[in-house]
Amino acid sequence: MQNSQKILSALESGPTSFSNLKNRTGLANGVLQYHINNSEKISKNNGAVMLSKECDTCEIKSLCKDHCIRSELNKERKRDVLTLKHENFSQAEIAEKLGISRPTVNYHIRDLEDKGLLTHKGVQKKVLEVL
Numbered sequence: 001m002q003n004s005q006k007i008l009s010a011l012e013s014g015p016t017s018f019s020n021l022k023n024r025t026g027l028a029n030g031v032l033q034y035h036i037n038n039s040e041k042i043s044k045n046n047g048a049v050m051l052s053k054e055c056d057t058c059e060i061k062s063l064c065k066d067h068c069i070r071s072e073l074n075k076e077r078k079r080d081v082l083t084l085k086h087e088n089f090s091q092a093e094i095a096e097k098l099g100i101s102r103p104t105v106n107y108h109i110r111d112l113e114d115k116g117l118l119t120h121k122g123v124q125k126k127v128l129e130v131l
Helices: 003-011 018-025 029-037 069-073 076-086 091-098 102-114 125-130
Strands: 042-045 048-051
Touching: 003 018, 003 029, 003 042, 003 048, 018 029, 029 042, 048 069, 069 076, 076 091, 076 102, 091 102
Parallel strands: none
Antiparallel strands: 042 048
């Protein structure tokens, strides 16, 4: 499979980070960067690599500030913490359910808050619609 096809295949599941794309494709930094920069089908936006035009049609685009929210939701751990937090589980309960430490849960919750996905009122409604 050609390098560009590997990249396109890896991006079919949605936006992702450069490092995640690198791990999925097994390509070196330079090779991956070359194909991203020289492809009309691939774009890099707010720290996420995605298929071109995907950002234009994203239903939660308004939540994106300096990063792509969709790529955050593609991270399984973040999605799990967000889902359990929405179900009103405490940090201790989330840690136990996911088999991670409470400080790790706290880190993810703070990160989700910093990115606007989680507020003191709960999970953003638009985010819930795409979970």
